Amino acid sequence: MHHNLIQHIRKHITLSDNEILTLNKYIEQSNYKKKEFVLQENNVCRNLYFVEKGCLRMYFINAKAVEQIVQFALDGWWISDLKSFINNTPSDYYIQTIEESKIISINTEKLDQLLNELPKLERYFRIIMQKELAGAQFKSKLMYEMSKEDFYNHFCTSFPEFVQRVPQYMIASYLGLTPEYVSELRKKM
Amino acid sequence: MHHNLIQHIRKHITLSDNEILTLNKYIEQSNYKKKEFVLQENNVCRNLYFVEKGCLRMYFINAKAVEQIVQFALDGWWISDLKSFINNTPSDYYIQTIEESKIISINTEKLDQLLNELPKLERYFRIIMQKELAGAQFKSKLMYEMSKEDFYNHFCTSFPEFVQRVPQYMIASYLGLTPEYVSELRKKM
DNA sequence: CGGTCTCTTGACGGAGTTCAAAGCTAGTGG
DNA sequence: CCACTAGCTTTGAACTCCGTCAAGAGACCG
Numbered sequence: 371m372h373h374n375l376i377q378h379i380r381k382h383i384t385l386s387d388n389e390i391l392t393l394n395k396y397i398e399q400s401n402y403k404k405k406e407f408v409l410q411e412n413n414v415c416r417n418l419y420f421v422e423k424g425c426l427r428m429y430f431i432n433a434k435a436v437e438q439i440v441q442f443a444l445d446g447w448w449i450s451d452l453k454s455f456i457n458n459t460p461s462d463y464y465i466q467t468i469e470e471s472k473i474i475s476i477n478t479e480k481l482d483q484l485l486n487e488l489p490k491l492e493r494y495f496r497i498i499m500q501k502e503l504a505g506a507q508f509k510s511k512l513m514y515e516m517s518k519e520d521f522y523n524h525f526c527t528s529f530p531e532f533v534q535r536v537p538q539y540m541i542a543s544y545l546g547l548t549p550e551y552v553s554e555l556r557k558k559m
Numbered sequence: 560m561h562h563n564l565i566q567h568i569r570k571h572i573t574l575s576d577n578e579i580l581t582l583n584k585y586i587e588q589s590n591y592k593k594k595e596f597v598l599q600e601n602n603v604c605r606n607l608y609f610v611e612k613g614c615l616r617m618y619f620i621n622a623k624a625v626e627q628i629v630q631f632a633l634d635g636w637w638i639s640d641l642k643s644f645i646n647n648t649p650s651d652y653y654i655q656t657i658e659e660s661k662i663i664s665i666n667t668e669k670l671d672q673l674l675n676e677l678p679k680l681e682r683y684f685r686i687i688m689q690k691e692l693a694g695a696q697f698k699s700k701l702m703y704e705m706s707k708e709d710f711y712n713h714f715c716t717s718f719p720e721f722v723q724r725v726p727q728y729m730i731a732s733y734l735g736l737t738p739e740y741v742s743e744l745r746k747k748m
Numbered sequence: 749c750g751g752t753c754t755c756t757t758g759a760c761g762g763a764g765t766t767c768a769a770a771g772c773t774a775g776t777g778g
Numbered sequence: 779c780c781a782c783t784a785g786c787t788t789t790g791a792a793c794t795c796c797g798t799c800a801a802g803a804g805a806c807c808g
Contacts, residue, residue, distance in 0.1 A: 430700065430704070432703070432704045438703050451696070452693035452696055453693045453696060456689065456693055462700070485682070489679075489681075490678075493685075496682075496684050496688060499685060500641060500684075500688045501641075501645065502692055503688055503691055504644075504645055506699070507641055507695070508642055511629060511651070515622065517796095518795080519796090537755095539754065546703060547796075547797085548796075549754080549755070549756090550755090554796090556755095556756090706764095728787080736764075736765090737765060737766080738787070738788090739764090742788050743789090746788085
């Protein structure tokens with residue numbers, strides 16, 4: 371059972387075959403069909419999710435009853451509502467597959483036990499969190515400095531594969547603009 | 560030498576007096592006057608900064624040559640340009656004191672050495688990064704769902720001490736609106 | 749093929765910006 | 779301790795980016 375998560379961990383720390391066995395005791399792997407829910411609103415987000423293969427989106431329903439996407443996750447990314455995960459409070463978000471996906475999850479208690487048994491993984495998760503935070507800082511900077519038009523163009527040129535893989539209206543939502551406006555922008559090019 | 564950082568760490572993990580001595584070998588403490596720079600644009604952000612006492616802001620200069628604040632840090636907060644810190648690349652940001660401040664800093668190599676000598680701190684930093692990421696996710700959600708007017712009101716009621724301590728135009732900048740518009744909003748109340 | 753998603757078009761409106769100017773406030777030096 | 783200046787806040791008018799609404803055209807799936 372040699373999944374992508376192991377490759378991912380080994381990019382950051384060493385891991386013996388024995389330690390992999392330990393790791394595997396604590397994680398859970400499942401397959402999801404397209405549009406299946408990994409997390410539903412009002413449930414506590416008890417897991418960190420790692421995308422082995424596939425594509426997820428995280429969104430909430432805003433005051434106008436419209437889905438607002440805040441994050442995507444592709445192969446090799448972690449995703450979670452950390453506020454809910456840390457505080458054990460109901461989540462405001464849905465996490466849902468966009469395509470058929472293979473997801474590894476680890477829940478609060480298991481993560482705790484795993485980190486006790488294999489403290490070197492603290493380092494791995496520290497690095498992951500640090501990187502994600504760097505990413506969040508960067509996205510935030512782009513949103514501060516760019517007009518929506520520039521932000522859209524920037525996104526399309528930075529992640530062309532993504533634009534192929536995910537419907538327009540989801541990208542619009544993630545970037546904080548309406549499908550109508552995206553449509554107008556595409557006409558320009 | 561019993562600084563606030565130790566209290567902060569002890570909220571998350573245990574730390575013996577001996578371990579404190581080790582820690583103190585690697586960190587550096589300095590005092591800054593009002594408006595002094597902790598980091599300047601184009602320099603690599605080589606440190607994580609912990610605010611012992613005082614107040615910092617992190618900002619960049621946007622295309623219109625206007626300061627755009629992306630983050631504040633008060634007593635007991637960590638702050639850093641992680642993208643620059645991780646990749647050793649020049650930063651786009653300035654970090655500057657708003658008031659006279661006492662700052663603890665730890666640079667890349669020292670952090671590395673410290674974490675080797677005191678691996679249990681990996682856990683502390685993992686938790687810190689996790690919490691900051693949760694905070695970033697939360698701020699991002701607010702920016703997606705609220706109008707600027709609501710965002711401003713929300714901020715003022717959530718952090719009244721902050722509004723006392725920091726000039727209006729900095730809060731405006733942080734929230735992504737113009738000082739003129741803030742002025743208009745204040746008149747309403 | 750029928751129905752439900754997804755994308756496009758165009759007219760209109762409004763939240764929030766820009767610009768320019770004036771009124772405050774607070775820190776500094778004499 | 780006063781006066782000056784630079785920095786901060788306020789006003790108001792004009793403008794614009796982008797959202798809203800309504801309707802239609804494709805596209806995909808069972």
